[in-house]
Amino acid sequence: MSALPNGMLSAANEEAAARALLEARCTDGLPIVVPTPERVDRMLLYAPGLPREASLGTLLPMGGDLTVEKAAINAVMAGCTPENFPVVIAACEALADPAFDAGPMQNTTHPVTPLIIVNGPARELCGLSSGVGALGPGPAGNATIGRAIRLIMINVGGGVPGIGDMATLGSPAKFALCLAEAEEASPFEPLHVSLGFAPQDSVVTLLQVEGAHSMMFALTDIGEQAELFCRTLAAGFANPASNNIYTGVGAVAAVLNPIHAKMLARAGWGRARIQQRLFELARADRATLRAISGANTDTIPHAADDVRVVERPEDFLLLVSGDDGGAYSAYFPTWGGGKKGSVPVSRKVRFDDGCEIPESRR
Amino acid sequence: MNQPLLYLDPVAKPTAPQEPYLPRLVVGAHPRIARFPNLFTDSAPFLADLAEAMAPLLPDAAFPYFDKKFGRYMSTPASPELRAEMIAGSDAVVLAYGHCGSCTSGVVHDGVLLAREGVPVAVLVTERFREEALFLARALGLPDLPFVFIPYPIAGQDAAWQRRLAEAIAPLVLTALTDGISADAVHILDAAVAA
Numbered sequence: 001m002s003a004l005p006n007g008m009l010s011a012a013n014e015e016a017a018a019r020a021l022l023e024a025r026c027t028d029g030l031p032i033v034v035p036t037p038e039r040v041d042r043m044l045l046y047a048p049g050l051p052r053e054a055s056l057g058t059l060l061p062m063g064g065d066l067t068v069e070k071a072a073i074n075a076v077m078a079g080c081t082p083e084n085f086p087v088v089i090a091a092c093e094a095l096a097d098p099a100f101d102a103g104p105m106q107n108t109t110h111p112v113t114p115l116i117i118v119n120g121p122a123r124e125l126c127g128l129s130s131g132v133g134a135l136g137p138g139p140a141g142n143a144t145i146g147r148a149i150r151l152i153m154i155n156v157g158g159g160v161p162g163i164g165d166m167a168t169l170g171s172p173a174k175f176a177l178c179l180a181e182a183e184e185a186s187p188f189e190p191l192h193v194s195l196g197f198a199p200q201d202s203v204v205t206l207l208q209v210e211g212a213h214s215m216m217f218a219l220t221d222i223g224e225q226a227e228l229f230c231r232t233l234a235a236g237f238a239n240p241a242s243n244n245i246y247t248g249v250g251a252v253a254a255v256l257n258p259i260h261a262k263m264l265a266r267a268g269w270g271r272a273r274i275q276q277r278l279f280e281l282a283r284a285d286r287a288t289l290r291a292i293s294g295a296n297t298d299t300i301p302h303a304a305d306d307v308r309v310v311e312r313p314e315d316f317l318l319l320v321s322g323d324d325g326g327a328y329s330a331y332f333p334t335w336g337g338g339k340k341g342s343v344p345v346s347r348k349v350r351f352d353d354g355c356e357i358p359e360s361r362r
Numbered sequence: 363m364n365q366p367l368l369y370l371d372p373v374a375k376p377t378a379p380q381e382p383y384l385p386r387l388v389v390g391a392h393p394r395i396a397r398f399p400n401l402f403t404d405s406a407p408f409l410a411d412l413a414e415a416m417a418p419l420l421p422d423a424a425f426p427y428f429d430k431k432f433g434r435y436m437s438t439p440a441s442p443e444l445r446a447e448m449i450a451g452s453d454a455v456v457l458a459y460g461h462c463g464s465c466t467s468g469v470v471h472d473g474v475l476l477a478r479e480g481v482p483v484a485v486l487v488t489e490r491f492r493e494e495a496l497f498l499a500r501a502l503g504l505p506d507l508p509f510v511f512i513p514y515p516i517a518g519q520d521a522a523w524q525r526r527l528a529e530a531i532a533p534l535v536l537t538a539l540t541d542g543i544s545a546d547a548v549h550i551l552d553a554a555v556a557a
Contacts, residue, residue, distance in 0.1 A: 010366040017369050026372050035370045061467060062501045064374030073372045104437040107467035107494065156374040163497045166463025247434060301432040337464055339438050 007069075008037075021077070025160050028150055028175055032077040043072040046085040048350035056089065057096025060103030062158025066096050070156050071148075078148035084141055086349050087126045088148050090204040091116050094345040095149060104338040105208050106159040110243065111171035112335035112342075114153075115209040115253060116146055116178035117319060119192035122202030122349040123180040130182035132323035135212055135330075146176025173211030179321050185258040186320035187265035194271060194318075195346055202349035207253055207317060208342040209332035210242070215254075218327050219263055226267035229260060230274060233331060234281030237309045237316075240292045242333035244309040245284055246299045250341015252310060253317040253332040258324040275313040282309035282316075317344055378503035385482040387454040387539040393423045395539070396452035398472065400436035401429055402465050403517035404524065405458045411528035412456065412535065419536055426451050437464035439471040449481055454539045460487035460495050461517050470498040473507055483507070484538035486531075488514035489548045508538035510545045527551055 004010055011017035017034045021027055033039065044052055052069040059066045068089065075088045095102055095114065105112050118128050127141030136143055158164035167174070183190045192203035215236055217229050237252055238245050244252055256264070264274060286305045290297045300307055310316065322328070334342035387393070397413055399405035406429065413425035428448050430440060440448075448455055457473050460466030466487060473485040485507060487495040492511050499507040510531055516524060527550070534545035 004368070007371045008368050009371050010368050012364070013367055017367055021372070024373075034367070035372060037368060037370060040370050058377055059374070061498055062374070063376045063378050065377050066374065069370070070372065070374050073370045077372060104464045104467055107498075108437070108464035109462045110464075151372065155372040158376075158497065158501060163493050164501075166466070166491070166494055249434075299433055301434045337434065337437055 026155050027077070028147065028154070030175070033079050035073040035076040039076045040069070040072050043076050043080070043082050043085050044068065046082040046352070047072065048086050048089060048352045050089070056092045059096050059152065059157035061106050061164050062156070064156035064158065066092055066152065066156045071152060074151040074155055075148040078144045078151055079140070080144040080148050081127065084126050084145050086351055087118055087122055087128070087145050087204055090347040090349040091145065091149050091206060092152060093347045094204060094206040095152070097345045099343055100206060100345045101338040101343065102153070102157060105335065106153060106157055106165050108335060108337055109166045109168045110335045110337065111167045111169060111174065111210060112208045113171060113174045113177055113211070114149060114206045115332060116149060117191060117205045117207070118178070118180045119183065119190050119205070120200065120202035120349070125202070125351070126349070128178070128180035130180035130321045132325070134179040134321050135177065142178045142180070143176050146178030150174060150176060171211050177209070177211070179255070181319045182258055182321045185324065187262055188271050188318070188320065191317065191319040192346065195344070197346070197348070203346050204349055205344050205346040207251060207332070207334070207344045209253060209334050212255070212330040212332060215329045215331050216327060217260060217329065219259065226264050226269045227277070229264065230277040231281055233329070234278050236331045237278070237282040237333060238284055239333070240284070240289060240296070243336040244333050245289065245307060246296055247336025247341060248300065248308055249311055250334055250336050251315040251317050251344050252334050252342070253319070255322065255330045255332070256318060256320045257322050257327065257329045258320055259327065260329050261320045271318055272313070274318060275316045278316045279308070279310065279313035283307060376501045376503070378501065380500070380505055381503050383477060383504050383506040383508065383542050385477055385480050386542055387482040389420065389540065390453070391422065393420055393454070394452040395420065395423055395425050396448050396455040397425055397427045398448065398455050398457045399429055400458065400465050400469050401433040402436055402459060402461045405461070408516065408524050408528060409456060409458050411525045412532060415529040415532035416536060419532060437468040439468065439475055445475060445479065448476065449479055454482040456484045456486070456535055458486040459512065459516065460485070460491040461515070463491070463494065466491040466494050467498060470495050470507070471502065474499065474502045474504050477504055477507060482539045482542070484535045485509050486512055488512055488516060490514035506542065508542050508544050510534050510538055510547055512547050513551070
């Protein structure tokens with residue numbers, strides 16, 4: 001690459017530019033869209049009233065300045081459309097929030113990655129899907145927005161595999177992990193409302209997670225299904241092969257299939273009751289745990305015999321998404337490392353009102 | 363002739379200004395060399411072995427111990443209160459060790475934060491995490507932070523082997539503290555066997 005002033009690079013053609021970026025380890029290994037000035041300018045048209053040099057924060061571990069322009073460059077590379085960009089901006093603000101603790105998340109050998117959840121009108125305005133295949137493959141908005149965040153983590157945060165990102169095996173979830181909540185299909189209030197936002201707000205919530213773990217639960221009669229569903233889901237979270245039963249801090253997430261959510265609602269279980277029951281069930285006895293995994297139990301940061309996945313019922317984040325054509329929900333264990341484990345961080349998605357020229361009354 | 367294609371650089375520059383590493387241990391009458399393990403497996407006993415090996419090199423030295431209480435905090439920098447305690451109670455700090463992604467991040471952060479307060483440090487990092495450690499030191503603005511790179515893995519290895527390693531690297535750790543010089547001790551025991 002030939003270096004030019006003002007952050008501009010040059011190459012013989014698009015193919016050479018794409019190859020240069022790949023060789024410089026600026027990509028996720030997949031083909032990218034070369035961020036020409038014209039493409040970046042078009043993306044920036046959808047920045048919500050923000051100048052290109054505005055800083056959205058500093059992204060660890062490298063401590064790079066996450067400007068609106070850098071966000072746009074990486075969004076172009078990811079294949080985002082300009083309509084996706086307001087969601088990318090909101091996700092960047094959440095990512096750079098010190099509460100999200102991106103630095104240790106990037107450095108760890110665990111395959112943790114941000115789950116990006118979108119609520120409100122932005123789902124439709126910005127091209128996101130909450131239906132069949134929401135986590136991929138297929139929905140372009142979900143895939144490219146998730147990918148933009150990963151590229152930003154690489155190029156602004158320094159999360160280059162083997163240097164700033166030490167995940168031993170990595171994960172396909174580290175390419176992109178983004179979905180919208182199926183608010184209309186859900187019997188519960190949407191996630192963002194449960195977190196304190198207004199229903200009409202567009203919100204992006206980020207949570208550090210492992211990739212999706214599938215949970216199968218076949219429905220028969222209502223009966224005691226709600227209790228059995230929570231037992232099954234809790235057992236998933238308390239799996240001795242995942243971190244949470246040892247770390248016991250931070251949040252975890254479950255994406256309920258609409259058909260499972262409706263079953264729970266018909267049985268009279270709301271969000272709070274589900275969270276409480278999961279909290280009671282997602283646990284183990286220390287001795288039982290030690291018999292399974294030995295010295296892993298030495299990492300439990302307390303001496304009590306009762307070992308729990310999370311500290312509070314509300315640390316089970318619940319949302320509804322996916323197609324209701326099959327009995328599969330998904331749960332997301334988390335790393336549990338860093339200052340306080342995985343902390344959900346939410347930001348409103350802002351839209352620029354654009355140039356409104358009043359109509360003359362004269 | 364075709365015009366070259368112009369495109370924008372996706373990479374940001376670190377915001378931390380690059381500064382030289384300046385702290386040096388001046389060996390006085392009763393030097394206090396703090397042991398600061400991040401509580402990764404065997405990091406605390408290894409530093410105990412290292413202190414035993416350094417004692418003949420520093421007559422009348424004390425080796426006070428500090429830690430962050432639980433291993434799950436190994437990736438989180440030490441609190442200002444703990445740093446203040448270490449600064450008040452020691453003349454230099456040996457940190458151990460970078461043995462995983464997040465614990466390497468923690469041990470480098472701690473080293474940088476102590477160095478910025480004028481404390482001479484030696485940061486032990488296993489070979490597997492050398493590149494990450496060097497990257498983090500640059501990102502945090504102290505590219506010359508003194509490292510002693512040691513073999514990987516060390517955690518879970520035979521205790522006698524760990525003691526031999528501690529004895530072998532003791533002079534290098536002391537040089538890191540007094541002169542601010544990094545050392546590569548990855549093959550130090552291989553060399554001893556070969557000799």
